[in-house]
Amino acid sequence: MADRLYTSQKTDEIISTFRALSKLDKAIIARMAFVISLVENGKNVARSSDFSGGEMKRTSFIANDEIFLKTLINQVYQSDIADDNEFYSNKSIIKDHVDNGALLLWQIFQKNGEDINQWYSEIVASIKLSGNRDVKTKDLDIFIGRSVLQNNDFIMSLNDTTKHANSHLAIMGKPGVGKTQFLLKILADVRVQSNHQTNFIFFDYKGDVVENETFIDVTRARTYKLLQNSESLPISPFILPTYTEQDIQLSAREKAESFSSINSKFGVVQKGAMTQVIIAGYESRANSDKPFPDFSDLLQIASALYEEEGKNDDTLIEVLRDLANFNLFWSHGSAVPPIDKISNRTMIIDVHKMPVLKELVGYLVIERLYKEMTTLPDSQIKDGRRTIRTILVIDEAHNYLSQKNIFLEKIIREGRSKGIVVFFASQSPSDYQQKFFNFQELLEFSYIFQCDGASAKEIQDILGCSAKTAKDLQTEISRLEPFQVISRGMSKTDEFAKFVGEAFYKNY
Known part of the structure; x- marks a missing residue:
């Protein structure tokens, strides 16, 4: 042999x-x-x-x-x-x-012009799956560190419904204290322990994760470096489950609201025009095999509308021009078809080179994920373990949480039953308590690295400890060593726990 x-x-x-x-x-x-x-x-x-x-x-x-x-x-x-x-x-x-x-x-x-991402996308797009291909339930018990005093193992039971209401997670701490390495370790373990069946979509705001070749190898992630080498996302924000008149009108209004929440110069007039332009874009493609517009379609329609009405270019035209010219998303005429589903892909979206539109790109991808999520059956539960389909990962989330993203809020509220989970990494506990939405209330796992200026009230809300304990922890949190972490207690009698977090580079 x-x-x-x-x-x-x-x-x-x-x-x-x-x-x-x-x-x-x-x-x-x-x-x-x-x-x-x-x-x-x-x-x-x-x-x-x-x-x-x-x-x-x-x-x-x-x-x-x-x-x-x-x-x-x-x-x-x-x-x-x-x-x-x-x-x-x-x-x-x-x-x-x-x-x-x-x-x-x-x-x-x-x-495909010797573009490796377009090559990969065409191959994946050609694969036709049949039957029930949903991921199977796995025990996602992740080793995250050891206690400072007793050196006991800390295990995060990410998908154990008998212990936790959901699987949403937040990591907070100043730059350089180890939170990104901690996050990458968790994601790598999830991929490996699920046999690469649980996916993630990672928004990389610093551009360091996309360059981590070991992490990409371990997780088998596809990378998309926007505004670099003319690379675009093979994703269309305009794909809908169905294309009824009501669906199109609702989607158009939602996207107009999205643009308005990201850009303060996007007023009532621009929202109305944007809604009109998107509806016209769907009408222009109604009889094609791909009955949805791209941003070049919308720019052309909007420019013609403004010229007809004798209007000067404004914020709407500027944003559509940037989206069309920067080639950020899939467009008609592309050699590669748009991704049919993003919830079954593992991808790192690098936006650090973008001077503008970072949040808007994130908003549109998150909207697409939410719309897809609503069509999915409930994820399986076996022996108390819920299948996690996809983790939405937002790094440097303090740049994003202040934006009123209704789809992110809906994913956090509704994603549990669908197996869609959100991971955040940011600099401060205050990032999660916005006036329009208290993210903290729906975050089951919270890990505090060294932070400056965390208030006792914020610490109390995150850990669920007493006011006195929170006040005592203020100073300790500001003096934590790199990779030292404060979290909720591991038992009902513990108000908090302190451990040394695991780093990706030490494990892989």
């Missing part, structure tokens, strides 16, 4: 290129090549006689899926594999399909 094969030189070069660009394992890319060739070429695949490329060990490629892979081949070839060398060797079916499939992957890459 052969325990390895050697790809062609060209295949080795292609796989190495995709490995460097996508951060996917070589074995995963080789499997992708095998599958795409099996689908495209079937049993008519060309024989490969070039063995001068890289080594592909049997254990790496096959892992625990030998029966599954043999079943696929038998189904396509309509006959049983004669011997093991026909299955995996330098003269095997797998070798032929890997080498031929690599060329097919490369053709897709070239077709």
